[in-house]
Amino acid sequence: MSPALARVVRMAGSAGLLSLLWPALPGSAHAHGFGKRFDLPIPLDFYLLGAAATVALSFALVAFFVRSESRLNSYPRLNLLRWRAGRFLAHPAMLMATRLASVGVFSLLLAAGLYGLQNPARNIVPTFVWIIWWTGLAYVSALFGDLWALINPWKILFGWAESVYRLTVPTSELGLRLPYPRWLGVWPAFALFVVFVWGELVWENNAIPGNLALAIIAYSCVTWIGMFVFGRHAWLRGGEAFSVAFGLLARFSASEIRVAASSLCQRCSAERCRRGEDCVDCYECLSATRALGRHDGSDVREWNLRPFGVGLLADSETSTSQMAFVVLMLATVSFDGFMATPLWNEAFDTITSTRTLMPFLHKLNMMGMSVDSIVSTIGLILAPLVFLAVYLAFSFFMTLAARSSDRGSPSYYTTAKMARDFVLCLIPIAIAYHLAHYISFLFIAGQLIIPLASDPFGFGWNLLGTADYRIDPGILGARFAWYASVSFVVVGHVIAVYLGHILALRGFERRRSALNSQLPMLALMVFYTFAGLWILAQPIVE
Numbered sequence: 001m002s003p004a005l006a007r008v009v010r011m012a013g014s015a016g017l018l019s020l021l022w023p024a025l026p027g028s029a030h031a032h033g034f035g036k037r038f039d040l041p042i043p044l045d046f047y048l049l050g051a052a053a054t055v056a057l058s059f060a061l062v063a064f065f066v067r068s069e070s071r072l073n074s075y076p077r078l079n080l081l082r083w084r085a086g087r088f089l090a091h092p093a094m095l096m097a098t099r100l101a102s103v104g105v106f107s108l109l110l111a112a113g114l115y116g117l118q119n120p121a122r123n124i125v126p127t128f129v130w131i132i133w134w135t136g137l138a139y140v141s142a143l144f145g146d147l148w149a150l151i152n153p154w155k156i157l158f159g160w161a162e163s164v165y166r167l168t169v170p171t172s173e174l175g176l177r178l179p180y181p182r183w184l185g186v187w188p189a190f191a192l193f194v195v196f197v198w199g200e201l202v203w204e205n206n207a208i209p210g211n212l213a214l215a216i217i218a219y220s221c222v223t224w225i226g227m228f229v230f231g232r233h234a235w236l237r238g239g240e241a242f243s244v245a246f247g248l249l250a251r252f253s254a255s256e257i258r259v260a261a262s263s264l265c266q267r268c269s270a271e272r273c274r275r276g277e278d279c280v281d282c283y284e285c286l287s288a289t290r291a292l293g294r295h296d297g298s299d300v301r302e303w304n305l306r307p308f309g310v311g312l313l314a315d316s317e318t319s320t321s322q323m324a325f326v327v328l329m330l331a332t333v334s335f336d337g338f339m340a341t342p343l344w345n346e347a348f349d350t351i352t353s354t355r356t357l358m359p360f361l362h363k364l365n366m367m368g369m370s371v372d373s374i375v376s377t378i379g380l381i382l383a384p385l386v387f388l389a390v391y392l393a394f395s396f397f398m399t400l401a402a403r404s405s406d407r408g409s410p411s412y413y414t415t416a417k418m419a420r421d422f423v424l425c426l427i428p429i430a431i432a433y434h435l436a437h438y439i440s441f442l443f444i445a446g447q448l449i450i451p452l453a454s455d456p457f458g459f460g461w462n463l464l465g466t467a468d469y470r471i472d473p474g475i476l477g478a479r480f481a482w483y484a485s486v487s488f489v490v491v492g493h494v495i496a497v498y499l500g501h502i503l504a505l506r507g508f509e510r511r512r513s514a515l516n517s518q519l520p521m522l523a524l525m526v527f528y529t530f531a532g533l534w535i536l537a538q539p540i541v542e
Helices: 003-014 044-065 084-089 092-115 124-143 153-168 187-201 209-230 232-238 241-250 283-292 320-338 342-353 358-366 371-405 415-454 478-507 511-541
Strands: 255-259 301-305
Touching (some): 044 478, 044 511, 092 124, 092 209, 124 415, 153 232, 187 232, 187 241, 232 283, 241 320, 320 511, 371 415, 415 478
């Protein structure tokens, strides 16, 4: 678990609310949420070798049986809007009720943070933000679809403001509507996500409700200013950190929103829509269908079920900023786990005891930063840089491997293009690490939301009759959590290998070049498998 989650649990335990839960949860040195230590039935090395062998075997099987990518250009889809239940869920009244509920929860969090008790164990804000929203919604996005696009309160409130402004000033639009620079990409979202992750992993006061409320207000101002300057949808695509993060995770999911109306897509501010590509998960086009209604006698909107992972195989080009964002997501969740290992403690001791660094650390400490925060900030900066360097190095080896068997068009095979083209293969790995890293904590400590829902401000209320609920630590055992985590990591890497093979077949004219290019990628996957399982196992085996 992240330090933010650990602080919530620690304070809840000190308040007596987790008297049943606390003995089964890890301490600060055992911070993955696996529960108390248990002995692995076989040595950890056997798990690592077995997992790596499984990933390697999957590569051989995929290379042998999958010889063409053409079958995935058009994948099977099941439109849920053909059925009454699907149309009921997508009815405007249901959508409006969902949006109202989202704005209501958003308002409740601000009010509870500003005016409720400032005890993290008695106030709903820390538990909701760090456990239910960030951890839980990432699961929902990766498995079921981009729910955040529907419930994003900043998007909803600005959209309502646009509607009111349009009624009062029919000839004008709210905001400056400046063209969003193409070179800017998702760099604003990248920068904001770095700040968010720093707040989650480093900020020592990130469990104080009032601090979280002020952080939400600050982020709201940045988001609404961005929407005012560039337009709501443009900022959501490039500047709103969580729309980008949850949107990337949702590309793996089993559902999609599709709009079949070329007239709308030509007016969309998204370049891929104007180029005539499939309009998938473009919520600007979706919102525009309200005015269009029915098109050529049929509804132009589709809410489809689809195979997992096919959303990562879209033909649209991945930008450098998107590549950096994916690497950042994988690096930060891995660094979160690494902070719970003895190796990090040793590195921390080494840094703080290095004589050349002592004056620097002392100066920052005198400025109000703790040594923990300083060293963790350094680690947080280095982690994405190390991950990026490793990924670019393997991309370089992929380029060399491809060129060695196909010298016909060497200008195509550049390290930068290789890195951009295959970076989406890392998303299943990021999802797997997130699932493995937080599963126990979500199911055990996430139960805190049940009593807090009855008393969100900590005033002693019992609105829903659940204020006396006690956590059930046996809902998820340590043994099950370990085996589930191993399964998540291995399956995530196998899927990444498969997607990489499909993308290679699509990108290279010769099958031999595609296979050769994936050998360094296979080595990278095996390395990630080793590293990921080792990090996850440390609170258990140490």
